[in-house]
Amino acid sequence: GAGxxxxxxxxxxxxxxDVSASFDEPVLLARVAKSACLSVKNVRAVAERVEKFGLExxxxxxxxxxxxxxxxLGEASMWHDYLESLPAEGEPVPLLWPEELLEVLKGTDIxxxxxxxxxxxxxxxxxxxxxLLVDALGRKRMVSMEEGxxxxxxxxxxxxxxxxxxxxEHLEALVPLADMFNHKVAYAPLxxxxxxxxxxxxxxxxxxxx
Numbered sequence: 001g002a003g004x005x006x007x008x009x010x011x012x013x014x015x016x017x018d019v020s021a022s023f024d025e026p027v028l029l030a031r032v033a034k035s036a037c038l039s040v041k042n043v044r045a046v047a048e049r050v051e052k053f054g055l056e057x058x059x060x061x062x063x064x065x066x067x068x069x070x071x072x073l074g075e076a077s078m079w080h081d082y083l084e085s086l087p088a089e090g091e092p093v094p095l096l097w098p099e100e101l102l103e104v105l106k107g108t109d110i111x112x113x114x115x116x117x118x119x120x121x122x123x124x125x126x127x128x129x130x131x132l133l134v135d136a137l138g139r140k141r142m143v144s145m146e147e148g149x150x151x152x153x154x155x156x157x158x159x160x161x162x163x164x165x166x167x168x169e170h171l172e173a174l175v176p177l178a179d180m181f182n183h184k185v186a187y188a189p190l191x192x193x194x195x196x197x198x199x200x201x202x203x204x205x206x207x208x209x210x
Contacts, residue, residue: 030177030178032175032176032177032178034166034167034170036175036176037166037170037173037174037175037176038066038067038070038079038082038083038173038174038176039063039066039166039170039171039172039173039174040062040063040065040066040170040171040173041169041170041171041173042066042170042173043066043069043070045069045136045137046062046065046066046069046132046136047066049132049135049136050062050065050132052132052135053128053129053131053132053135054127054128055124055128055129055132058124058128059171059172060156060159060160060163060172061121061124061128061129061156061159063155063159063163063171063172063173063174064129064152064153064155064156064158064159065128065129065132065133065152065155066155067083067154067155067158067159067174068129068133068148068151068152068154068155069133069136069137070083071083071151071154071155072133072137072141072142072143072148072151073137079174079176082174082176086158086162089154090153090154090155090157090158091157091158091160091161091162092157093157093160093161094110094114094117095114095117095118095121095153095156095157095160096153096154096157097114102114121152121153121156122149125145125148125149125152125153126145129152130145130148130149130152133148158174159172159174162174162179163175163179164178164179
């Protein structure tokens with residue numbers, strides 16, 4: 001299962017004490033600095049361009065673009081090690097399913113939603129995310145539109161399945177450690193939002209709330 005896969009890759013969380021009996025009360029499991037969160041705000045090259053390329057109102061697409069930007073930076077990204085710990089093929093959401101797997105959804109409303117999300121993601125990529133990344137990274141560093149689309153979709157799979165709402169400035173972001181706890185459904189339509197982080201007033205840190 002997923003747990004065994006994580007253990008084989010050396011990724012796990014070990015509690016130093018039994019906290020399960022205390023979950024009826026809020027329990028602080030970890031404190032993560034907001035500067036460590038992979039958010040649009042923290043990826044300055046993307047944050048400076050979202051308005052120019054029309055992504056300021058598209059929270060998940062903006063975050064997916066920020067994630068793609070850092071993936072394309074490779075080892076130059078401050079989140080490189082964290083991104084390497086995530087599933088190499090992205091999260092197994094329907095947005096990334098091959099055609100043969102989508103066959104099982106034929107005749108369902110879910111398939112219609114998936115196909116609409118795919119069309120929307122492709123349009124956002126071609127019209128906004130790709131031009132933004134070319135502008136931010138330069139054509140020499142940027143991959144082809146087709147190859148980049150796969151990176152963007154992988155970023156979208158993380159944005160729609162792992163992101164926590166941090167605060168009004170960072171909005172939804174990938175929060176290292178906190179996103180190791182299952183907190184979203186396997187399929188979430190674009191535009192859905194989930195709050196999973198209790199943000200402190202201190203700008204130096206945010207608290208994992210689950």
